[in-house]
Amino acid sequence: MGSIQVTGLGKAYKQYPSRWSRLAEWLVPFSPPRHQLKWVLQDISFSVKPGEALGIIGVNGAGKSTLLKMITGTTQPNAGTIQVDGRVAALLELGMGFHPDFTGRQNVFMAGQLLGLSMEELQRLMPEIEAFAEIGEYIDHPVRTYSSGMQMRLAFSVATAQRPDVLIVDEALSVGDAYFQHKSFDRIREFRKAGTTLLIVSHDRQAIQSLCDRAILLVNGRLALAGAPEEVMDFYSAMLAEREQQTIRQERLDGGQTRTISGTGEAGFADIALLNEQGQSVEVLSVGSTATLRIVVDVKVDIPRLVLGFMIKDRMGQPIYGINTHRTQQALENLEAGERITYDFRFPVRLGKGNYSVALSLSRFDSHLDKNYEWRDYALVFHVINVQQPDFVGCAWLDSQVAIERSGSRTPETCL
Structure with missing residues (x-):
C-alpha cells in the first residue's frame, strides 16, 4: 500500500536581470548574489493515506505540474520534505521518457525499466500493453510518427x-x-x-468528483483550499468567474454541505422554491410527478442582459441536467434597478431515488465566466422517492x- 506525505514544500527558480549577471555569478562565486528567487510553490503540506485518492486543482501556472514532478523525483524542492512509500507509476508530460526515433515497442522496454520493471516482466506484459x-x-513504428493521442495510449498502457x-x-x-478516456478511467x-x-x-x-476522496486547490503556488471534491470544485468554479470586485464566500449548511x-x-436571488403539482413548496418529490422550480430575482443596478440557469446535481456532485434562458432564447434585456x-x-x-441539489447562475450570456452576477451552489436540496413506478x-x-x-411452441416428446 502506498502513501504520500508532503511537508512545508517549496520550489523556487533563479531569475537574472541579464545573461551577463548569470555568467558573473558563476565566474565570481563569492560575490553577492546577482539573482532573485521566484517561488512557484511555497509552504505546501498534505498527506495521502494508503488507498486514498487526492485531486489537485488550479489554473495554469498554479504549480500543479511542478508539484507532481517533485513528488516523482524529477525535480528537487528548495524547501520541505516529501515521503512516498510504495512502487510509483507516473503519467506526467505526454510521452515523457519516449525517444522519438525508437519504435513504440523499443520505448515500452525503455520506459518500463524506468518504472522499475525488469526485462522479463516487460516481455511477459508486452501482449497486454499492446492490447x-x-x-x-x-507499435513497431517510430514514436515521432504518432499522434498525441497514440502517445498517450502507449504511455498510459506502460505506466x-x-x-x-x-x-x-x-x-x-x-x-x-x-x-480511451473511458477505458483509462475504468482501469484507474x-x-x-x-x-x-x-x-x-x-x-x-x-x-475529480467521481475518482477522488479529497481535493486541494493551488492558487499562485500556495495551498488555498482543501476539502471534499465538490466543495473545492465549487470554489474553483466561482474563482474562475471572479471579475470586477466580485465576492466569493462559503456557508456551511445544516446537512453538512458547503454552499x-x-x-x-448587480442581480441576486430573492427567493427559491421547489413546488409540487398542487403548487406547494416541498422538499420531497415522487418519481414521475411534475415539479416547478420557482426563482425570484432582484435587479440591484441597471444591467443590459440577464440569463438565469439552473443545474440539478446528484449527491456526488455530478451534473444530471442543466439549462438556461440563453439556450431557450428567453434572455431579458435592458433591466432597470428595482x-x-x-x-x-x-x-x-424523471430522476432516480436519492438526494439532489440545485445550483443557480445569473449571468450576461451562456457562461457565468463572462459576467457573473451571482452563482450559488446548493441553492436548494431535495429528495426523490419512488412510490408509484416499478422499481x-x-x-x-x-x-x-x-x-x-x-412465437412457436415446443411439444414435449412422448417417451415409450
Whole structure:
C-alpha cells in the first residue's frame, strides 16, 4: 500500500536581470548574489493515506505540474520534505521518457525499466500493453510518427501495465479520444478498488468528483483550499468567474454541505422554491410527478442582459441536467434597478431515488465566466422517492414500455 506525505514544500527558480549577471555569478562565486528567487510553490503540506485518492486543482501556472514532478523525483524542492512509500507509476508530460526515433515497442522496454520493471516482466506484459494501447502496427513504428493521442495510449498502457502502489496522473489523459478516456478511467477505478493510492491533476470536474476522496486547490503556488471534491470544485468554479470586485464566500449548511456563493451582486436571488403539482413548496418529490422550480430575482443596478440557469446535481456532485434562458432564447434585456423577475421552470421528475441539489447562475450570456452576477451552489436540496413506478436502478427514469411476443411452441416428446 502506498502513501504520500508532503511537508512545508517549496520550489523556487533563479531569475537574472541579464545573461551577463548569470555568467558573473558563476565566474565570481563569492560575490553577492546577482539573482532573485521566484517561488512557484511555497509552504505546501498534505498527506495521502494508503488507498486514498487526492485531486489537485488550479489554473495554469498554479504549480500543479511542478508539484507532481517533485513528488516523482524529477525535480528537487528548495524547501520541505516529501515521503512516498510504495512502487510509483507516473503519467506526467505526454510521452515523457519516449525517444522519438525508437519504435513504440523499443520505448515500452525503455520506459518500463524506468518504472522499475525488469526485462522479463516487460516481455511477459508486452501482449497486454499492446492490447490495451490499441495502436495496431504502429507499435513497431517510430514514436515521432504518432499522434498525441497514440502517445498517450502507449504511455498510459506502460505506466499501468502492473498495478502500482501509487499512481500519479497529470492532465495527459485530456488529449485522448472519448473511448480511451473511458477505458483509462475504468482501469484507474479498478486500481483504486484494489488499494492503489491515486494523485490526479485534472480540470475535469466529473473525473475529480467521481475518482477522488479529497481535493486541494493551488492558487499562485500556495495551498488555498482543501476539502471534499465538490466543495473545492465549487470554489474553483466561482474563482474562475471572479471579475470586477466580485465576492466569493462559503456557508456551511445544516446537512453538512458547503454552499459557495459568488458574483458581482448587480442581480441576486430573492427567493427559491421547489413546488409540487398542487403548487406547494416541498422538499420531497415522487418519481414521475411534475415539479416547478420557482426563482425570484432582484435587479440591484441597471444591467443590459440577464440569463438565469439552473443545474440539478446528484449527491456526488455530478451534473444530471442543466439549462438556461440563453439556450431557450428567453434572455431579458435592458433591466432597470428595482425590477423583480419570477421564473418558473416546470419539468417532469424523471430522476432516480436519492438526494439532489440545485445550483443557480445569473449571468450576461451562456457562461457565468463572462459576467457573473451571482452563482450559488446548493441553492436548494431535495429528495426523490419512488412510490408509484416499478422499481428501477439508476439516476434517470426512462419509463420504458416493454412489448413481448412469443412465437412457436415446443411439444414435449412422448417417451415409450
